[in-house]
Amino acid sequence: MSKIGILVASSNNNLKLGLKLQEIAKTLGYEAELINLVDLRLPLYSTVEEQENGIPEVVLDLATKILALNTFIIVAPEYNGVMPPVLNNAMAWTSRATKDWRDAFNEKTVALATHSGGGGAKGLQAMRIQFQHLGANILAREILTTYEKPLNEETAISMINNLVKLSKA
Template sequence: MKPNILIITSSDGKNLELANKLNDLSKDFNGEFSVLKLSDYELPLYSTKEEENGTPEAAKALTDKFLSADGFIFLSPEYNGSVTPSFINSIAWVSRSGNEDWRSAFNNKPAAIGTHSGGGGNHVLMAMQSQLSFIGCHIVGRKLLTSYSKELNEDSAKSVLDLVAKLASK
């Protein structure tokens, strides 16, 4: 059975374009790759007060997607030296979704990280690596980094896709 790999983007701009390009390149690899746009999930800003209203259906649906995934590719632009608010808010809701073992959405699953960034992207890559490692993902060593002056290296991207698919198959 082919592993289910989510290509998750926390923006609808250049990182969505990057996600779609990666999805196109993934056809040669042993995995069921699909793009998941966090903007498709209308989540309120997480707070304990908001949580008192119950878990939103969008958070439950997003949690189900994460639980069913065997691996991930996370893409986010750099916002003020970190990830987008939608990235952190989505993880907050998954962690508070009411699922008793929410960490199984992340634990021991391979994840690649990447960005299309106008500002270099190193800070967002470090932020994603720190956050995702903390919640249990195994971050692969190679990163995906594009900018307005640096196009996607397709050979490098294919290596990352292949690695995530192989690790997710185990």
């Protein structure tokens, strides 16, 4: 059985959502590893940063973990109508740390989730565009929670089961 990688780009409500999804996945009998991108404290990617300092060891470790996984749940808040900078920065670094810029997510199965105080739909759309560009196969069903709309656990169970099923197809 493959492990589900849960990439979280938050240390607040989206981290809580990621931890809940990890708990549900484990209850269903799946192995799930949560990676909080905020905790990695990656330097801001730029070609100047890469030329002057190379690819940081923490980025190489992240890329190695991502390459070893085939199934992901990406959990991130919406920031100004797009995904948060910490997620975009991690994807920029990861694309530079692999042989081909698409290696990390190409042909891998990805589900998207967000908790948003605003709407969340634009952030999910931005993540969908980014991960499709990286070659991922994105589940049509996604999770969007707000302060007024808590996680529907039946939806989460269905999404996680479909994610695993499609990653094995």
